Amino acid sequence: MAAGDTFAELRGIIDLCNTAMYLHGTDEFADTARAEAWLRERDFNWSTSPEALAQLRADRERIRMFLIDRADPGAHAGVNDIVRRHWLGPRIGADAELQLVAGADPQSPVAAAVATLLLVGLRQDGRRLKVCASAACRYVYFDESRSRTRTWCDMNICGARSKMRDYRSRQAPEDMIHRHNSQTEGTSP
Ligand SMILES: [Zn+2]
Known part of the structure; x- marks a missing residue:
């Protein structure tokens, strides 16, 4: 599969992680009104209680931590916890490809992002999904350089x-x- 296709597939994770722009000190999930506007624009039909929003911010950072260091067991545990909360397990779908069975809260933007991470982000070409090396930035991007x-x-x-x-x-x-x-x-x- 071409790198461009992978980029398109991973777009949801990039968008989710970059709702926090540390270099600019902004966060689309900082308050309910902003978060709801962001979610509406992307057709997420998801309710944002303050507790759900706090969980969303925490889960977003767990995904980022995994992308910073894919070998870190703590980061694995963080992502696995998100998987456990949103997906029941794998199955073969009608198109004869791997599918995940939705659990509670299937409309959560984190559920979608973590499914994409499992199905696309762990592939070899999915490793092009990276986090900026600057600790003050941590912007998530897709590395399209030939040398990766x-x-x-x-x-x-x-x-x-x-x-x-x-x-x-x-x-x-x-x-x-x-x-x-x-x-x-x-x-x-
Ligand atoms: Zn940066």
């Missing part, structure tokens, strides 16, 4: 900031030469 080594949401924002920090913290000419070489890895296409 992109680490920043945007080289002009977080990548440039990181380079500037490196530049300021290291002044020795030898270091600068070494750093210049290492920067050629991990840049966007």
Whole structure:
């Protein structure tokens, strides 16, 4: 399957995670009115009590934690908890492909995102779904670079900031030469 198709399939996870924009200090799920507007725009028929909204924010961050470190057992437990709450189990669907049987609250945007994560995000090409390496940003993006080594949401924002920090913290000419070489890895296409 082409990378572009995978990007389209993973779009729901990207949209959900990026409702929080840490670099700008905004959160679409910060209050009920904003959250309901966001959900309505995307055809989610889901009620937002304050408790449900708090759970939604927590689950969103659990998905992000998994994307930050896919090897972390704690992150696995976080995502597995979401799966347990929203899906009963796998079955073979009418199209002879893997389907998940909906449990309680099937309309939750987290239920949809975690199903996509299981069905698409764990595939090899699903590993292109990444989180910006900047701890202040944590923007979720799809790495379309041929080398799959992109680490920043945007080289002009977080990548440039990181380079500037490196530049300021290291002044020795030898270091600068070494750093210049290492920067050629991990840049966007
Ligand atoms: Zn970033």
